[in-house]
Amino acid sequence: MPFLRWRQRAAADAGPADGAGLAAVVGPAAIEHTPRYLRVGDGYAATLIVTGYPAEVGPAWLDPLLAWPGRLDVAVHIEPVAPQVAAARLRRQRARLESNRRTDADKGRLADPVTEAAADDAADLADRIARGHSKLFRVGLYLCVHAPSLDELDESVAHVRATAASVLLDTQPATWRQLQGWTSTLPLGVDGLGMRRVMDTDAIASAFPLASSDLPAPLPGEPGATGGMLYGLNPDSNGVVWWDRWAQHNANSVVLARSGAGKSYFVKLEVLRSLADSVQVAVVDPDNEYVRLADAVGGVTIALGAGGVRLNPLDIPPGDRRPQARTYRALFLHTLIAVLLGEQPPPSERAALDKAINDAYDRAGISNDPATWRRQAPLLRDVTAALTAQHTDAAGTLAARLTPWTSGSFRDLFDGPTTTVPSGQLVCWSTRHLADELRAPGMLLALDAIWRDVDTPAIRSAHTPRRLVVVDEAWTLLRDGEGAKFLSRLAKAARKRRAGLSVITQDVGDLLGSDLGQVVIANAATQILLRQAPQAIDVVADVFALTGGESRLLLAARRGEGLLMSGTHRVGFHAVASRQEHRLCIGDLELPDDE
Template sequence: MFGFSNNKIQSKQSDVGPSHSVADFLAKGTVSVKDIIAPSFVEVDFNHLKIDDKYYRTLYVVGYPRYVSANWLYSLITFDHPLYISMYIYPAESKAVLEDLKRKIAEMEATISNEMKAGKVVDPTVQVALDDALALQAELAKGAERFFQFGLYITIPAGSLEELNQITKEVDSILSSLLIIARQATLEMEEGFKSTLPMFYDKLGVWRNMDTTSLALTFPFSTASLTRNEGILYGINEHDGSLIIFDRFTLENANSVVLGKSGGGKSFLIKLEALRLLMMGVDVLIIDPENEYQKLAQSVGGEFIVFAASSQYKINPFDLSTSNPASDELSNKILDLHSLMRVIMGELTPSQDALLDRALVAVYQQKGITQDPQTFKNEPPLLEDLYKVFVGMETPEAKELADRLEKFVRGSASGIFNQQSNFDIRNPFTVFGIRDLEENLRPVAMYIVLDYVWNRIRKDKKKRILVVDEAWYLIKQKDSAAYLHSFAKRARKYSLGLTTITQDVEDFLASEEGKAIITNSSLQIILKQSTAAVEKIAETFYLTGGEKHFLLSASIGEGLFFAGHNHVGFKVVASEEEKTLIE
């Protein structure tokens, strides 16, 4: 079976000596390490290789852009498909390069001179090349630059020939967008493949002269830096170990959104950010559905306002802004109350909506409040007054609307939203706790608090952040979701940053308002994600395959930090003193 004859076996036995048997010899094996790691076959075609069941194609670069910026190969390095990229750098003698430059400059000057003598227009490409050559000659002569020969090769692996052709088109498109001209290593695929193995085995030898500055910008090791001279510490950049120090108020808007599965570290991050912003003189307001921020509020001397039937704190949703009110203040308030009533009472028919509008106008008129801002100082109506207006209309539709309101006026929720407001926001760290409310009352409370905060921040313009935890409560209903989106768009005018937090990522991204809130947030933080949600997030944020895997395997407090056009992987860090205050 092994192809040995008796004579050969006897010969081998005599070679290995009498103390070794044939079995010992065969036990050593007849297969070398090379046999184990080598592919079973390699098929070389004129424009691709096939090694076992994988296809490969190599491209080499022949043309580069005139000007490049730092990390200009980033889009190629982060391409969402494995690529084998090799860079070959060969130092060149400056003396020889200067001689070649001198000759080339003389040729171009002669060309320009001849065209001018002939009365022709000078070719602008020749003039530009001459200017570049003269500048480079001066830098080389001073020793400020050195010269290198540079080769860039890219091998594309794929599972099928169709996939290989498709990926090749995509890579070629990216290179073209960078003004890079690439060619397939036709009839040299084997040499191209060997050139991109990690063995420094340059078999293609396609090089381009490049100076030190251009070569330095070619290295793909720079990451998006998010270190600023001002701001607070968010964490450590996991790409290069630098600190992420950032001021969200320097962006287009100060809004942020935090997405992550339960237990991913969202609350810890927000508590840490709130604590650090407070030390920087920024007021912090928090809508807290689970009373998670109560300890932090107590630790920093903040105010924790509990909303419940037995609570001393009350907010009247009919309050009007009396400090520099806009000319259309009452009209806007009635529109906001339309949305709130739909959150309270559910869907309304067009006729019911019209009836509600008449009732809201009437209830303000009963208190002597009109479009005249001077009347805004009158005592505002209560929910009970609206209920009485519906009852007084004596129509079936009005009675139905009154029945829907009855729970909030005379029923179990009557002590929460049916009294005049009895407090103001004076503490720089204020938390609104709504855990003690029924589940179905929380969206109502969150909406009313949002509206209350909106009226208060317009009185005094200063840096504030408003944290809306578990924002999916509001996103579930279209009217409250639309109000949250409107709030996010208007917040910038009053130096307010809205922080939206949710663990129900799929529902949040499934709504148009949720997507719009994310789009309208200049700061976006994505922590550990579930398998079900990561695809939707990758589609929304255009994540690479590596970034998706990072979010799936991230530890608590790890994730992606997006600020403007930059994003990095990061890890939240806190001192022991901060942990004591927060946990």
């Protein structure tokens, strides 16, 4: 009786770490075993054994199987052969080959080229093993094909066998041994088939790295992707590159490429497909590249710098009811003035500016009470007047420095209340009409207007639409310290507001050469690299940990070709578009239908 009680207590204490407990937790509900396939849960699986290999293998000879466009488990079992055993086997093999050669010579036969080649290879291998340059291994290679139905399983098995035959690998089904074959392809380290082939170190090394050139398929039991969009085709495997930026840790992205690499074309494609996915898109466009696209799809274009178009940086969002809303506008005006001046003002001028902003709001009758925020907001010239009224050297100096933007040549953008309230699924903020001195401030004003809409808590809820903010030619803003800080803050805060920030630049040095640019990259779960300049490839390779092959790919990439990276996932792609998408992206909206 005590012994029985001990056994019952031990069984009760057994946890999932035990073999049976682990199988009960992660294993399928049932397995149906037939001679040519297994039914595992709701799917089907069939195992193939690689029985024949080519005489010589090249680098990455497993890549065609690893990149097969379907669910295929490739298992490689490697068992080292002791050096003493390897040397003895090689001596016997060389003796047999040499005996055949001498027999043919004694009988006057022509030399067998196969025997001659095998004898030379055996002698070379024996020499490398004796010197410690190589070792022998017993290798088993098994392929487990998965499919949701029997018909699809038969088709997939035939496709996999044809793919293996293309690299001179002979395969045979594990008939009557499907259960052992399935367990041999699981991450258990158990070879239940024992179909091994002796290989040397070089042959095994050429099979590595065991990585696919395609994005990984969902794990068993996980549902397939329900969202996402087509990014392009994989030139290595002809597979489809389908990516959902909204399913990642954050929806931010960076697109880095040299001029003429096709980055604007790729971003326009993403904008079009995001609109079809019910995403609200706002684009900061310095070169009017998105204006015709916005017109074609019913979007709204706001041309900063055009006659009568003004933005008041002191406006408080009408839907914002946070008690700190006025303070937030004052802080943004500090950032804007630092960008206007090209530097952060001295402490004495910053103190005078802060007092002047509060005085301007007070004179307009706007306090920290949300009920007063619907009143007309003060203008930049009102802040300058408040500075002059302080009658101090610091305030007077700062007021004089702000003269070009309040009463001088650059006043048009700030000289009056906001004239345009953006609305619509696609809003394009064009800064093409702005002078070079106003390009960075204009981009900052556009981003602020976009962010005020995204950050308004009154409209944030579970049904808040997804928003994508696209900043093209971001180097214009990144070269200003305060502008770069503002962009980095947006990159950090976008995820909590169901928004994504997409930063596009051709000046890779401005983004990678600063700490704030590194912050933008670190907070972008999706990273797109198109063709790079030879002068920048070393920096890009160092920041993104590119391999030598990936660096060469980016140097020789054609227009629209590049790398999609997210964490450990990396895949090459070539952007593809439908005929109508192509017309919209290149701006040729008058292309005849028969073209």
